[in-house]
Amino acid sequence: MSKDSNIQHSLSGILTVVDEYDSEMAELGRPDGNMVDSGTMALLNSGINLSHADYQELANRHKDNAAMTRILRERYNANRQQEKGAGITIVQFGQSPWKQKTYPLSILKAVVR
Numbered sequence: 001m002s003k004d005s006n007i008q009h010s011l012s013g014i015l016t017v018v019d020e021y022d023s024e025m026a027e028l029g030r031p032d033g034n035m036v037d038s039g040t041m042a043l044l045n046s047g048i049n050l051s052h053a054d055y056q057e058l059a060n061r062h063k064d065n066a067a068m069t070r071i072l073r074e075r076y077n078a079n080r081q082q083e084k085g086a087g088i089t090i091v092q093f094g095q096s097p098w099k100q101k102t103y104p105l106s107i108l109k110a111v112v113r
């Protein structure tokens with residue numbers, strides 16, 4: 001094999017991995033009812049006013065669950081004004097595929113193709 005064909009073969013392998021990664025991330029970002037935790041949903045729907053600490057605890061519990069992270073983030077954003085006088089409070093939610101930055105892979109794909 002020549003040097004150029006080795007490079008093309010390697011780049012082809014890299015693009016295959018990048019495409020597989022993109023496909024998996026897209027799959028993780030799709031809402032999946034099987035990933036919804038019924039206990040947490042019962043708590044969220046109970047009418048109890050949750051504090052920032054409560055949301056943080058739930059966010060930590062579901063940090064690897066994209067569906068629950070999305071639900072918790074939306075509920076938190078919709079209800080966070082209810083806790084008065086708390087100053088600036090930040091709840092850190094788990095990773096969500098639709099929020100992750102994939103610039104290096106995008107740049108790699110653009111350069112290779």
